[in-house]
Amino acid sequence: MHLLIPYAASPEEGCQATLPSLQLPHLQKLLTRLSPEPLDAGDAFSLSPPHERALAKALALPASDGLIPWAAQQAQQHPALTKLTGAWAFLTLCNWQAHMKEVTLRQLPMQDLPSTESDALLQAMQPFFAEDGLTLYPFEPGCWLVHGAALATLPTASPERIHGRDLTPWMPRGAQASGLMRLLSEMQMLLYTHPVNDAREARGALPVNAFWLHGTGVLPPGFGTPSAPEAPTLVNALRDAALCGDWSTWSRAWVALDAEHGHALLQAHKRGEAITLSLCGERHAQTWHSQPQSLMQKVNGFLRPQPIQNMLKQL
Incomplete structure (x- = not known):
């Protein structure tokens, strides 16, 4: 337990x-x-x-910072994707808000995003990702699975790390992130004029104006066997x-x-x-x-127990 x-x-x-x-x-x-x-x-x-x-x-998953393969684990459990090996990521649609000195998230994941709107955005964005060897697969409304070799060694920040924070320090870095940043810019331009966002704004919903990539990485060999x-x-x-x-x-x-x-x-x-x-x-x-x-550990635990509050302060 x-x-x-x-x-x-x-x-x-x-x-x-x-x-x-x-x-x-x-x-x-x-x-x-x-x-x-x-x-x-x-x-x-x-x-x-x-x-x-x-x-x-x-x-028993790899625990390298920013490369825990949560998306690959989920893809392995998806009946239509189990035969696709290699690197995966989650792509979560979101709304960014630009301020004078920072950019923050207003919604992640997006609220009031039905599957019809999510699917329409996936179809519009898929050709751009395909040019970089990435394939999008629907997972949940507003959250998709992405498959492609470029995701194997691209560290990404967990969505919980960016909650209420300036996004700049958490953006992917290095040469391997350049393609992703270009894609992000292209998608922001596409989303700005997409009919889905026209419909969302007409009913008072926030527009989808960006995405966050996370859960990147590759499953280790043999993961998911009965001995897991x-x-x-x-x-x-x-x-x-x-x-x-x-x-x-x-x-x-x-x-x-x-x-x-x-x-x-x-x-x-x-x-x-x-x-x-x-x-x-x-x-x-x-x-x-x-x-x-x-015996000494038992005696110390009984006579001099460390307050749990002190342990929590160190976390």
């Missing part, structure tokens, strides 16, 4: 001020009985957030409040999460089940396992 918790903490001032009063009795007790792995250290500008890195490692590890339980109860900086709501969600999932994990440990816990913040991820502890 593996419990993976994204947005367990943040270096933001509001979160740090909330942590000292945060009471998580079940996970606090559990951590005194588990053994930690080495810290998975990143920084606030890592393209892949800590919870994505932790999930990738648990699934079981997926962790990903609990996203803290995500929305953390992304909005609403730390009082985040704190209440943490208490509820501990009461439900923390309690269940503690009971599983008491039954002798093998358990794993991953707490992921803005920069780092820390994972603990149930494994035999030395």
Whole structure:
């Protein structure tokens, strides 16, 4: 049983001020009985957030920054695409807003985008991507799969990294990104005059004026075989409040999460089940396992338990 918790903490001032009063009795007790792995250290500008890195490692996926092959994993599960090997990406349609000194996202993914509009945009954009050896496949309205060799080594930022931030530092870099940036400029011109956007603006919906590429990379050989590890339980109860900086709501969600999932994990440990816990913040991820502890570890855990609030501050 593996419990993976994204947005367990943040270096933001509001979160740090909330942590000292945060009471998580079940996970606090559990951590005194588990053994930690080495810290998975990143920084606030890592393209892949800590919870994505932790999930990738648990699934035996490559975890290189910006090259976790989430799109390739999804394509492998798509009946019509399973025979297509190689590199994949997600392309998510979105709305960018230009300010005096920065460009930010107003919507990602797009709201009120029916499949008919998504399909019409895919058909219009496909020929331009084909010129660069890239093929678009529908996945969800407003989110497509892209297949092509150029995506194998192109690091891209997770959409969660760009939420509420200036996009400039997160844009793909280097020579391998030049084709993508040209495509982006061409698509912005195409979208500006596309009938889909005329219809959207007529009904008061935001126009589609850009896209974000993410989840790039290639699956390792043999991925998805029957011996593949079981997926962790990903609990996203803290995500929305953390992304909005609403730390009082985040704190209440943490208490509820501990009461439900923390309690269940503690009971599983008491039954002798093998358990794993991953707490992921803005920069780092820390994972603990149930494994035999030395007498000294048990004594220290009982007499000098490290407050979970201190652990969370380090994430």
